Amino acid sequence: MRLQDLAQRLEATLRGDGEAVVDRLAPLDAAGPGSLGFLANPKYAPLLETTEATAVLVDEAVEEAPCALLRVKNPDLAFARAASLLLPPPPSPEPGVHPAASVSPDATLAADVSVGAGAVVEPGARIGEGSVLYPHAYVGHEAEVGRACRIHPGAVLYARVVLGDRVIVHAHATVGSDGFGYAWDGARYVKIPQLGTVEIADDVEIGAGTTIDRARFGKTAVGPGTKLDNLIQIAHNVRLGSHCAFAAQVGISGSTRVGDGVRMGGQVGIAGHLTLGDGSVFSAKAGVVKDVPPGAHFTGYPARPHRQMLDEWRHLKALARLRETVRDLEKRIRDLEQGKADDPGR
């Protein structure tokens, strides 16, 4: 594709030869002639000087480079679009049911569904048009999978969970396992039946190994467009809003309500029965034990407003010096106290 055509499609400002051609994507330090490179993180800007890429997608702030530049407002977004223009779509399994799959005759498969070897679809389950069940995917009794979903190898959907359209579930993710609920009867834990279900809205992506428990009753819910990384735990009765993004190993305890557009770094933990406001942000490893207002940025454990936590850490770092100061003051006060007695006229 000629750079001037690509620039037009990506709404980019071109600096360089519009007739030059690129036909593939490559990282800056591995790109050769014919490649379109990519720079979003300024940390890697020095690579721009030495790259052999024919052209590089960059932020508008970048003005000059030894190669052609496609300057855009949002290089990440432009890269995503360039990939769909330059690359063939990833191979998608053929529609049809593999002979080694086990699909119940009481399940309903829409047109163009692909079911891989070893996949299991239980009675009453419904799979929407164009969805792909990779090998070993499991769709439980009366579970519903929307249109154009991709259920990767070994993903497990327990009975009666509901997925919207274009949902991606990665390998070994589990949706609908029992919530962790017991009543202590004085001698042992009695299991509290988990009678509810899980509802996953459209355009959600669920990472490898992530677990989302079914509700005690009612439902555990994940809003549209929310993206969950790997090995995340979403407990029973949690409600996540739309367009949230959580990094790996986050844990959300039972019945907590998370607003829209909430972002979390890795290994964040949120206590149960809390409310996190729309647009709130949590630094990696934060541990949250109280409600958080909309738009707030919380950090540390127990989590506090980000600036306040940074201040506390700064004070903590300076504590050794503070102790010395206090020791010095003690001595000087002792001197003053004694000094007056010994030598009042000094």
Added chain:
Amino acid sequence: MRLQDLAQRLEATLRGDGEAVVDRLAPLDAAGPGSLGFLANPKYAPLLETTEATAVLVDEAVEEAPCALLRVKNPDLAFARAASLLLPPPPSPEPGVHPAASVSPDATLAADVSVGAGAVVEPGARIGEGSVLYPHAYVGHEAEVGRACRIHPGAVLYARVVLGDRVIVHAHATVGSDGFGYAWDGARYVKIPQLGTVEIADDVEIGAGTTIDRARFGKTAVGPGTKLDNLIQIAHNVRLGSHCAFAAQVGISGSTRVGDGVRMGGQVGIAGHLTLGDGSVFSAKAGVVKDVPPGAHFTGYPARPHRQMLDEWRHLKALARLRETVRDLEKRIRDLEQGKADDPGR
């Protein structure tokens, strides 16, 4: 079921019309006439005013409401019992071996065992009466599963692990993977054979994605009635007592011994070779590096007795003020020191 009958079965005090009938369970904010609601967490008490439930299971502390009340000592426990009275038991797969399962002729299946599509039972394995292996469950060589167990889709039991009766293993849990043990020979890690096994006692529940490693030799053991949530790591040679309850993403390092009735919040980490006393409790995200006495409550990292940790956090929060105070004292001392020189008679 009439409320007066239900009250009798649940040992509840009824306030309201004993002839009224309920036939289902529902959350307070979604309950309609004919529903039995439920209130355990006082945080949700305001919902009691507006619920349309015919009756609500409540703690004895609740005295009045616009609907009928079934007042009990332990609402969680009563709910668990009410569920078994009002609801049909969850659908259980039919006994029998699915044609797409692979059961070794050298395995032993007791009466009424159900083996789902794609499940694999290796030679020498034994499955007890009434147990269910869901699709893709894997039972390794000479592994033993007791009676009335439920092994959910994709759960993996490595060779020779032993499960008691009524054990529930959720999707993608792994029991018996190799412990993490290597010897450094000066140039590389040499794998130390993990020759032991894992023993899971009766009535244990193991959450989705949880991993329990086999012992180096001897056994990793989980005591009766212990409940493990999702994505927990139990390392080799760990011994967990009876009736423990660990929330999601807890990690227990090798050879640690955990007493009976120990409770842990989410994302707790315990170092290796420690002893945690009976009834000890750990707040979410605690990191434990020393033995803990029975009944103690530990919090934070490195974990300290809960009250002490709260005090330290309080002091940390007040540190900015302390620094100001010290700065002020410094100034006043300087004044005193100079004041004497300048104006000894002041």
Added chain:
Amino acid sequence: MRLQDLAQRLEATLRGDGEAVVDRLAPLDAAGPGSLGFLANPKYAPLLETTEATAVLVDEAVEEAPCALLRVKNPDLAFARAASLLLPPPPSPEPGVHPAASVSPDATLAADVSVGAGAVVEPGARIGEGSVLYPHAYVGHEAEVGRACRIHPGAVLYARVVLGDRVIVHAHATVGSDGFGYAWDGARYVKIPQLGTVEIADDVEIGAGTTIDRARFGKTAVGPGTKLDNLIQIAHNVRLGSHCAFAAQVGISGSTRVGDGVRMGGQVGIAGHLTLGDGSVFSAKAGVVKDVPPGAHFTGYPARPHRQMLDEWRHLKALARLRETVRDLEKRIRDLEQGKADDPGR
């Protein structure tokens, strides 16, 4: 095997009867006559007094015991070797493809490969000589598995990932799932194609449930001899050096470069785009937000050099006392200030 022969093979100094025979391995507190016991952790030294083992492998520091001793420099290493001498190799599945496996005719299997029931090998995949795919293992399109690998039940290798020789992948580990990358277009997250792959070098071991994401482009890489415990997250474009060892539940964020011989305790988290030097060490639960130089030991959150972090914790612990001291000083200064006014000649 006679102790004098065993001593020679293990390069051990024998203290005791060289004609005595051992034929099995056992833990000190469960060993009987004929057993070889083992002591590496001094914490368990008291068991040496009461063990019924015929001989015990010990560190050279141990001089006397009621049983025979095989004294070695590195008891862990000697134990690993003794296991291979005394024990039959663990049962290895027979070579051949189980009739319930699904191997594409377009896949290439070398000699002596074993493919278990329900395992799936996609078109273009290559499996090296002597490798074992346990039941439910999944090898994606054009993925490559080297020689003598063991892919445990349910492990998933996405399309085009590459494994070296003697790699062990435990149950439910996922290699090659999509990296977590999205561009915000002002209204929703647009998925950034993850076009790269994962390369796992020789002699790597990957724990149960661990997830390793494919690169955005280029590759995510794990160096030779590196050992990863269970439930670890390795994000896209991460590069791990050789001979690293990470305990369970560690998380490494995207594009971070980890040197050779790096060790991490459980639940450590590393931010993205960092560089960790060769031989650096991280205490359990450390949270790392900056580059770390070679050989450094970092602890806590945000992680600091270990000694410095210990100092800060010590100061924090002493903070209550410091506040009291300051309060006392305040009072004394007040006295001094007033004292001068009241009684200038005192």
